[in-house]
Amino acid sequence: MKKLIYSILLMSISFSFQSCLHDNEETFDESASERLANVVSADRQMLESASNGWLMQYYAGENYQKGGYNFLMKFKGGKVTAAGELDATGKTYSSDYDVITDQGPVLTFNTYNALIHLLAEPQQENVDGYKGDYEFVIQKAIQDTVFVKGKKWKNKMRFIRMPENEIWNDRLATISNMADSIYWSLFKYEVKGDSVAKFTVDMGNRMLTVMEGTNVTTMGFIITDTGIHLGDSISVAGTDIQDLVWNGKDLTFTPQGNSNVLIKNYIPAGYHFLNEYEGTYTLDRKDKDFKITLSVNETGDGLVGTPVNSDEYPFSIKFGYDKLAGTLSLGPQTLGEITFSGTVYTLGLYPWDDISGYFTWSDGVGMIGTMQDNGSIAFTDNLVWGTYPVNSFRVRASKGPMNGSTYDRTVSALLNGYDLPDFKGLVK
Numbered sequence: 001m002k003k004l005i006y007s008i009l010l011m012s013i014s015f016s017f018q019s020c021l022h023d024n025e026e027t028f029d030e031s032a033s034e035r036l037a038n039v040v041s042a043d044r045q046m047l048e049s050a051s052n053g054w055l056m057q058y059y060a061g062e063n064y065q066k067g068g069y070n071f072l073m074k075f076k077g078g079k080v081t082a083a084g085e086l087d088a089t090g091k092t093y094s095s096d097y098d099v100i101t102d103q104g105p106v107l108t109f110n111t112y113n114a115l116i117h118l119l120a121e122p123q124q125e126n127v128d129g130y131k132g133d134y135e136f137v138i139q140k141a142i143q144d145t146v147f148v149k150g151k152k153w154k155n156k157m158r159f160i161r162m163p164e165n166e167i168w169n170d171r172l173a174t175i176s177n178m179a180d181s182i183y184w185s186l187f188k189y190e191v192k193g194d195s196v197a198k199f200t201v202d203m204g205n206r207m208l209t210v211m212e213g214t215n216v217t218t219m220g221f222i223i224t225d226t227g228i229h230l231g232d233s234i235s236v237a238g239t240d241i242q243d244l245v246w247n248g249k250d251l252t253f254t255p256q257g258n259s260n261v262l263i264k265n266y267i268p269a270g271y272h273f274l275n276e277y278e279g280t281y282t283l284d285r286k287d288k289d290f291k292i293t294l295s296v297n298e299t300g301d302g303l304v305g306t307p308v309n310s311d312e313y314p315f316s317i318k319f320g321y322d323k324l325a326g327t328l329s330l331g332p333q334t335l336g337e338i339t340f341s342g343t344v345y346t347l348g349l350y351p352w353d354d355i356s357g358y359f360t361w362s363d364g365v366g367m368i369g370t371m372q373d374n375g376s377i378a379f380t381d382n383l384v385w386g387t388y389p390v391n392s393f394r395v396r397a398s399k400g401p402m403n404g405s406t407y408d409r410t411v412s413a414l415l416n417g418y419d420l421p422d423f424k425g426l427v428k
Helices: 002-027 033-048 168-182 409-413
Strands: 054-059 069-077 079-084 093-096 098-101 105-108 134-139 145-150 156-163 186-191 194-202 206-211 214-224 229-238 240-245 252-255 261-265 279-284 292-296 301-305 317-322 327-330 334-342 341-353 368-369 379-380 392-398 423-426
Touching: 033 069, 033 098, 033 105, 033 134, 033 145, 054 214, 069 168, 079 168, 168 214, 194 229, 206 229, 240 261, 317 334, 327 379, 334 392, 392 409
Parallel strands: 069 214
Antiparallel strands: 054 069, 054 156, 069 079, 079 093, 098 105, 105 134, 134 145, 145 156, 186 194, 186 261, 194 206, 206 214, 214 229, 229 240, 240 252, 252 261, 279 292, 279 423, 292 301, 301 317, 317 327, 327 368, 334 341, 341 392, 368 379, 379 423
């Protein structure tokens, strides 16, 4: 019976499709397939007509939730050459491309390109990776702009024709300089001088967060020559915004076309900049204290704690920095390696509940450090580990990457003196 119903449905669909084709043949000089083939050919010609290529505004993540990134692409003879801000060296990557018929005309990068496919590659912990696309439904193509939509994740994107004489690396440098100039992350959204919402700009992940009362909206953005462009428009105080023009002198954004709105930076009470944490402290632990000097790391997004006396404590400790909150973080991390009886062991610093005796290597678990009025830094549990409180840190040895499956009890017992039991923080 099911087979019969299925056959009837197929026949019905077939008859309907034939009827549509018949109607089209009466209305148009060309068949539907011929018209689609012509569109595909025209789109391919359009892409290859840009002698200096295109700027692609690319968005990853479902509903633009993984941010936006600029690519430069040139199409010629079935080949694409690409560069982009994901590779700061300006290196170009070449591979094949095609425009095919599938859900209408579809631009597909059908051989692997290390740059274009980067955000679409699966990861060990997440098969969807950053939820990027490498096939794009072409929705509309005009002389200087091609509008597309990711075939899998549905984000709308666009190709913008590059000026004939502009050097690619110059454009990438302009984008990089704009990103560097937007170094502040906290903003107030003011309408005619009245604050109605708060903005946070996460430049590292290309994400904008809007807090309007109890409503929170997040949206990925892309860096432009003038500021940022949101993947999709968002409504703030009853007004839709998508393009924000940056004023690096005043540290403000202005929504394009809306002079009544000003988005300006502010410093919340109790906020501390990264460099304010630099200095020498006494590490406050249960049994034996030692001194440690905090300095900004090479990437400028955290701190490295270097022991003043390496004979007393031989490991440097890495502290993260939350730019939005102005606080430090301390979590699981690799400290280095040690060789014991001819075997190399990985040394790790593990968040630890010294009451239950459990420790963990799970990302995100750890403690938050807050600057006190006297200049000391108090650390408290970040409450990520469920029912287990983080009140200490253990130093343990593993045969291979730091985890529980290769944890060696014998070697780890030799490291007990480097634990941080009942860790309270850093005292000035």
